[in-house]
Amino acid sequence: MIEIVISILILIGGGLSLLGAVGIIRFPDVYGRLHAATKSATLGVISIILGVFIYFYFIEGIFAGKLLLTILFVFLTAPVAGFMISKSAYNVGVPLWEKSLQDDLGREIKKQSKRQKQQ
Numbered sequence: 001m002i003e004i005v006i007s008i009l010i011l012i013g014g015g016l017s018l019l020g021a022v023g024i025i026r027f028p029d030v031y032g033r034l035h036a037a038t039k040s041a042t043l044g045v046i047s048i049i050l051g052v053f054i055y056f057y058f059i060e061g062i063f064a065g066k067l068l069l070t071i072l073f074v075f076l077t078a079p080v081a082g083f084m085i086s087k088s089a090y091n092v093g094v095p096l097w098e099k100s101l102q103d104d105l106g107r108e109i110k111k112q113s114k115r116q117k118q119q
Helices: 002-026 030-060 065-092 104-118
Strands: none
Touching (some): 002 030, 030 065, 065 104
């Protein structure tokens, strides 16, 4: 039974990583590509590492705490890194896709600049 759970986690992780790779290739702008890289690829890596952790714990009898720390590290750092890269790209002036419907960050930047001018 545990082998089935491990196999499912690794297959889900591989599938999510594949979807992330396809998203990086197919999305039209840097912001969509970063979304694909940070969401699906992060969940894919976490699923694979969780499957490996379960394998070592239940099959081999080894508690690999480093794998749990790796899951925590990837879970915390990958989305933050994607956000910072996309915000930097926006600040440098990388354009949104021409069919994008809303620009929330641009709206917030305009609000902040108005507040700073009023003070």
